[in-house]
Amino acid sequence: MKKFILLALLVFTGYKLHQNGYSFTSAKGAFDKDGRPMVVLFNGPGCAEHCEAIRAVLKSRGANFEEISVAGDDGAPVKNKYGVSQFPTTLIGKREIVGADIMQITATLAETFGKDMLTRMESMAMDNHFDDGGRAKVVMYATSWCGYCKQQREYFADNGIAYEEIDVEESSSNQLMYSALKGTGYPLTYVGYRRFSGYKEGDIKSAVNELAKAGPRR
Structure with missing residues (x-):
């Protein structure tokens, strides 16, 4: 029961943030060993439609990305080195975007990697x-x-x-x-x-x- 409540809270929080278009800067960010920005998509159970939309825009822009689940199939949280717990979340370098705000993700890709995106x-x-x-x-x-x-x-x-x-x-x-x-x-x-x-x-x-x-x- 506790796992179900936790999963529901994760999904609801991500949905509300998506509704309001919130995004914010991550304290850690995603960078490779040479300090170059990376793209990481954080998913979880019930993220199918929103996560697929994000995957589609990342692929269409030619952005290489890693995908990480923040919750298992049973709803139990899965820790990751970035400290992200909400889904869907897209980490692009130092910027963290919560929700499936496709144009926010697109603009951040351009800001991070250039206008070719x-x-x-x-x-x-x-x-x-x-x-x-x-x-x-x-x-x-x-x-x-x-x-x-x-x-x-x-x-x-x-x-x-x-x-x-x-x-x-x-x-x-x-x-x-x-x-x-x-x-x-x-x-x-x-x-x-x-x-x-x-x-x-x-x-x-x-x-x-x-x-x-x-x-x-x-």
Whole structure:
């Protein structure tokens, strides 16, 4: 009974994180012996549909990956050297993405391994997320009527965050970019390749501070 409850909690936690689009940085990360980033997919019982979607995107982008189960068939937890216990979880270098957020995984692959991980349409859209020197910009996909977009604008203004806004309804080319990024709500904000769905505050500011210290994109 205890094993069943544990399994249920693991699945529920991963599902809720997936629903809310949460992702975060792993303290340990996945790197090979030479310090190069690796991709690791963590699965478990009941992960069939979500894990298969992640496998499909990793394979389609040509990403080599290792797969690890965090729970046995009986639901008992299985320890691993990365300390990951939730599934599905995708560890890409130092970034850890919980849930089957395919576009978050895609963007992280590009940030970690370079723009060759993107489709032609994705690459065209994300080119606008960088300045002429390859430095990450803050770009918000929004509409004029979106209340959360208004809050995000105010947050940017209050915190001195420079950003570019793309009104998705203003032109067909803007709509095409938004569609290429598989946007499903507003605002959708990028800091370079880093993706944030919905109204976010500290997460975006942290990304701006982190990526300001980083070099030009790959």
